[in-house]
Amino acid sequence: MQTSRPDPHQDMRDALRALCTDFPDAYHRDVDARRAYPEAFVDALTKAGWMAALIPQEYGGSGLGLTEASVIMEEINRCGGNSGACHGQMYNMGTLLRHGSESQKKQYLPAIARGDLRLQSMGVTEPTTGTDTTRIKTTAVRKGDRYLINGQKVWISRIQHSDLMILLARTTPLAEVRRKSEGMSIFIVDLRDAVGNGMTVRPIPNMVNHETNELFFENLEIPAENLIGEEGTGFRYILDGLNAERTLIAAECIGDGYWFIDKVSRYVKERVVFGRPIGQNQGVQFPIAEAYIEIEAANLMRWKACELFDAHLPCGEQANMAKYLAAKASWEAANACLQFHGGFGFACEYDIERKFRETRLYQVAPISTNLILSYVAEHVLGLPRSF
Numbered sequence: 001m002q003t004s005r006p007d008p009h010q011d012m013r014d015a016l017r018a019l020c021t022d023f024p025d026a027y028h029r030d031v032d033a034r035r036a037y038p039e040a041f042v043d044a045l046t047k048a049g050w051m052a053a054l055i056p057q058e059y060g061g062s063g064l065g066l067t068e069a070s071v072i073m074e075e076i077n078r079c080g081g082n083s084g085a086c087h088g089q090m091y092n093m094g095t096l097l098r099h100g101s102e103s104q105k106k107q108y109l110p111a112i113a114r115g116d117l118r119l120q121s122m123g124v125t126e127p128t129t130g131t132d133t134t135r136i137k138t139t140a141v142r143k144g145d146r147y148l149i150n151g152q153k154v155w156i157s158r159i160q161h162s163d164l165m166i167l168l169a170r171t172t173p174l175a176e177v178r179r180k181s182e183g184m185s186i187f188i189v190d191l192r193d194a195v196g197n198g199m200t201v202r203p204i205p206n207m208v209n210h211e212t213n214e215l216f217f218e219n220l221e222i223p224a225e226n227l228i229g230e231e232g233t234g235f236r237y238i239l240d241g242l243n244a245e246r247t248l249i250a251a252e253c254i255g256d257g258y259w260f261i262d263k264v265s266r267y268v269k270e271r272v273v274f275g276r277p278i279g280q281n282q283g284v285q286f287p288i289a290e291a292y293i294e295i296e297a298a299n300l301m302r303w304k305a306c307e308l309f310d311a312h313l314p315c316g317e318q319a320n321m322a323k324y325l326a327a328k329a330s331w332e333a334a335n336a337c338l339q340f341h342g343g344f345g346f347a348c349e350y351d352i353e354r355k356f357r358e359t360r361l362y363q364v365a366p367i368s369t370n371l372i373l374s375y376v377a378e379h380v381l382g383l384p385r386s387f
């Protein structure tokens with residue numbers, strides 16, 4: 001599917017597609033079946049410099065914007081892969097870049113750009129508080145030149161394939177802060193030191209081949225210099241990063257959406273039932289056309305969010321709406337693709353059931369559609385606060 005104007009990112013897309021041809025559907029299918037990590041694929045992306053896209057050139061990266069990062073994520077999904085294996089590095093990077101000290105940036109960014117270190121994990125969600133993040137119970141208590149971490153996290157992804165994690169913890173009890181969003185801080189946790197020394201990891205087998213875990217902290221000690229930015233303002237830093245995360249996930253959903261539309265459009269032209277291609281029936285055409293329209297519309301909002309983000313302008317509204325529209329559109333496309341492949345849609349070798357599971361996640365994580373609707377109702381439309 002092509003838009004009418006020349007694509008300013010065509011060279012990037014061509015380079016990414018060339019890399020992705022070395023990792024065809026069969027590769028991703030096999031990794032999924034084995035519940036393995038696409039190590040070779042992520043290595044190839046890293047070696048080609050794509051995982052360092054957002055790192056400024058002075059730290060060894062290519063200094064690109066969120067717009068270009070979003071094209072990378074879109075192309076991975078559009079080529080049949082799943083950016084979920086590696087997208088964490090893109091938005092976690094932003095947190096370190098915007099709020100980290102010069103010495104933290106010098107310590108970590110060049111090594112990440114070279115591929116010697118991975119920063120793929122961010123620990124926010126907790127089992128007892130869910131989306132109500134300000135009530136997190138994990139605490140970080142300063143003891144001299146260290147912080148002691150205690151508590152629990154859930155659904156923390158890519159821990160086993162990352163060297164570093166950004167962790168959100170309470171540094172001042174909720175009862176002692178003026179506003180509930182205050183008193184939380186973010187830290188860089190070096191997973192190579194932490195695992196087995198106060199931090200325990202329990203993998204959570206799940207519907208998608210998405211490496212995610214429960215984490216338990218029992219007096220985990222981390223150096224005080226691993227605090228990012230000012231103590232007590234971590235929640236604001238996390239929120240800053242969420243706009244990037246939502247926009248990138250929107251781009252991934254758009255990549256999925258085009259993958260489903262291309263796949264089903266090809267199939268319904270070829271599959272003959274009742275003596276004619278099934279794609280000749282309007283009952284088949286319309287859901288496919290509708291999903292395509294929704295993907296194109298979501299894409300416009302994605303570009304708008306990218307443009308505002310890269311211009312350092314507020315983009316919470318657009319990032320949330322892009323994520324909402326794109327996740328919905330890719331899900332509609334997934335349903336049409338599965339439906340019109342009939343029984344074959346359920347066969348693993350067609351890759352539809354795998355992509356179907358993968359794209360379904362984005363209605364729930366990293367933020368549920370309900371919470372986006374609530375954000376727009378309250379913060380954009382000024383409706384009364386409901387929680």
Ligand SMILES: Cc1cc2nc3c(=O)[nH]c(=O)nc-3n(C[C@H](O)[C@H](O)[C@H](O)COP(=O)(O)OP(=O)(O)OC[C@H]3O[C@@H](n4cnc5c(N)ncnc54)[C@H](O)[C@@H]3O)c2cc1C
Nearest residue numbers: 122123124125130131155156157210212365366367368370
């Ligand atoms: C595969 C996977 C990977 C993940 N990776 C990470 C990660 O790396 N790091 C991390 O920190 N987290 C991660 N998460 C967690 C994810 O961000 C949360 O699952 C998500 O934010 C929803 O939180 P919850 O599961 O606690 O749902 P809850 O907060 O319990 O909400 C459940 C449902 O209730 C509804 N709901 C809740 N509150 C309201 C309301 N006020 N109004 C209307 N509806 C409401 C929503 O539909 C929501 O889906 C991951 C999750 C999954 C499944």
